[in-house]
Amino acid sequence: MILDLHTHSEASEDSRAPVETYLKWLVRKRDILPIDGIVLTEHRQWDTQADYRGLEDTYGLLILRGAEVETDYGHVLVYGVNADITRRFDFTNVRLSAQELIPAVAEMGGIAVPCHPGRPTIGLCEHYEHKPPIEGVVAVEALNGGSRRGENERVQQLIDRYDYRAVGGSDSHLVSFIGICATEFDADIRSTEELVAALHRTEYRPVDFRERLKSGA
């Protein structure tokens, strides 16, 4: 099962991509982008009312939700957001403590995954150069579709040194970038709870469709 674990819709202030248009695009590009679903990870927010079940039924794609929050070790994707987590952590705060967030999210039933670790200032690699490693990191986003040259490549050293697992995501803010990078799971995933469980315990790997898109194959 292949999911794009890092996407932004027009709910994020720097994206103009409607969720439905993402799905239409994926259906149209199915032969090149074999994506089974997406996880909406909006910046610094959590909407308790958002409901995409109708779109899931219409387009036959899984739509899950998480969030991208900002910490003192860079940006982090949070999956399995629930009321306990949002009561404890203000997602609008751009100075959350990663040492506190990551273990606490796990205790409260979710999982927090540092994203674009190779990116300057907001990626884990740079912070690990002068700060202690974060307790409880299970996986990092090794493949980010919005990263610049060299940024994804920096992450391998991090993964090797700390034995982190690797995920992939597009970090799409435009419709045409959805699914360009994603995560392939061996497990079948049908809910946020199953996603969290899969990220903790099962086999998965980042997948890169950018060359396929360029060649149109």
Next chain:
Amino acid sequence: MVVQNREESVDVGHALAALHVRLTAEQVRCYALAARMPGGRFMSDEAARKEGLPGQIVPGNMSIALFARVIAAAWPTAELLQLHATFRGLVRPEVPLVVHGVVTETHRDAHGDRIECDLVLEGAEGDRWVTGTASIRLPARN
């Protein structure tokens, strides 16, 4: 699918012809003056460095104008309804740039055909400096 007045179909996934451009320092200066934004950062390397920049930069508005050029080249008689741009990095003069776009949605409403596009301005190595979207109205067929 919508049909524009030149009897060519416009489908989701349709790629707009890419614009390959290398803006000279002088072109950037001229634009800054014509656009009434003669800030030092747009006028010379020396003035830009005084502001802590690596050198002269291209105004964001000029990048937006490049988006508009790509759209006008694709559909010369279309009406631009909305344009959105996010500046993700400094665009410098004297470097090769590529501006390209793709149709992501088509609608037909009471006013005619409307197209949504993604737009990207990137450097030669593929780094995306400016990303955006446009909403365009195609004139009704005669």
Next chain:
Amino acid sequence: MPLEFDRAIIGTEFDRTVFAPISHEEILEYADASGEPLPPADGRSPMAPPTFVLRIRGRRFMPTNLPERVRTAFDAGKDIEFGARIRVGDVLTAVSTVHDIYEKTGRSGTMAFLVLRTVVTNQAGESVAVIDQKMMVR
């Protein structure tokens, strides 16, 4: 270092400028410099290319009661909604307000974003453009 903004300034108008009638020379100069083609003639007075509206900048580009650091802010992006086309002879009015303020982190570190909204209308009261400009302050 975080930049403290008084959120009470959101919604306040900081500039209102009425411009001299648009001349054909200004339009031609802008089109030449931007590379944008002139819109096709439609039997009325000549039109400006769409992004000409970005040239409509009031006397005050920013609110005056802001920290000095804001003066070196960077343009982080724009949202433009286009309305009536700008034509030779148009007398445009631009009204600018503070639309939003927020903070986020990026490659440049912690940044404050000031969103300034400019509404441009013509002599007939028609909306010519609504421009939201995001200014990034480090």
